[in-house]
Amino acid sequence: GGTREPIDAVRVLANRSSGKQGYAIAAEAAARGAQVTLVSTVDLSVPAGVTVARVDTAAEMQAALEHLAPASDVVVMAAAVADFRPKAPATHKLKKHDGVPEIVLEPTPDILAGLGAGKRPGQVLVGFAAETDDLAANATSKLVNKRVDMIVANDVGAPATGFGYDTNAVTIFLADGDPVAVPLSDKRAIAAAVLDQIVARRARLGNN
Numbered sequence: 001g002g003t004r005e006p007i008d009a010v011r012v013l014a015n016r017s018s019g020k021q022g023y024a025i026a027a028e029a030a031a032r033g034a035q036v037t038l039v040s041t042v043d044l045s046v047p048a049g050v051t052v053a054r055v056d057t058a059a060e061m062q063a064a065l066e067h068l069a070p071a072s073d074v075v076v077m078a079a080a081v082a083d084f085r086p087k088a089p090a091t092h093k094l095k096k097h098d099g100v101p102e103i104v105l106e107p108t109p110d111i112l113a114g115l116g117a118g119k120r121p122g123q124v125l126v127g128f129a130a131e132t133d134d135l136a137a138n139a140t141s142k143l144v145n146k147r148v149d150m151i152v153a154n155d156v157g158a159p160a161t162g163f164g165y166d167t168n169a170v171t172i173f174l175a176d177g178d179p180v181a182v183p184l185s186d187k188r189a190i191a192a193a194v195l196d197q198i199v200a201r202r203a204r205l206g207n208n
């Protein structure tokens with residue numbers, strides 16, 4: 001799901017990610033026999049056999065991933081992590097009678113890039129890219145810059161695709177192969193296509 005960055009004691013900076021795509025990947029991986037930990041910002045029904053680590057902010061998600069990733073064979077980052085957060089969130093509720101607040105933002109840590117920099121041999125790292133323009137160019141640059149094995153790119157401006165829908169359409173950009181297009185399908189079928197690519201990548205790296 002999306003991270004939620006505090007503005008004050010009651011308000012957050014959020015995004016439209018529902019968590020459906022991430023939960024579908026967790027469900028599909030568990031159904032295939034993987035031991036799965038789902039790092040989640042939302043409260044959807046937890047797939048059978050999946051452990052959940054509940055987080056809210058990008059910083060909490062980063063801490064959870066830094067703890068879990070080193071022992072994981074595969075890490076999939078379907079989360080919509082905020083790129084910016086309020087620099088100095090108020091600890092109390094900002095009052096309307098005090099006027100419109102000026103909220104200064106600062107960058108959040110790039111969790112996936114950090115995992116890419118620390119990736120161990122044989123580990124498979126998968127990122128997503130939510131794009132509205134230049135999908136192929138942006139996805140390819142994320143593939144290289146974040147040092148991941150694949151980027152699953154969705155055109156979130158296309159009909160029934162991306163944030164909140166039960167369906168998605170993606171192109172999977174691979175570090176070692178041609179892109180694979182997956183047409184509009186339910187998010188579980190997208191998850192299956194991503195898992196097929198992960199299994200194939202692991203085999204090419206000498207794992208089974």
Ligand code: PMT
Binds near residue numbers: 020021081108
């Ligand atoms: O949750 P749903 O409603 O089902 O919608 C699914 C989805 C559209 C959110 C999902 O399919 C998706 O595209 N997730 C990634 C959204 C995103 O944040 O994309 P990005 O292009 O901004 O980020 C690229 C990658 O870097 C992502 O893997 C992201 O998790 C990661 N990232 C981004 C910023 C940051 N500070 N740290 C990160 O790790």
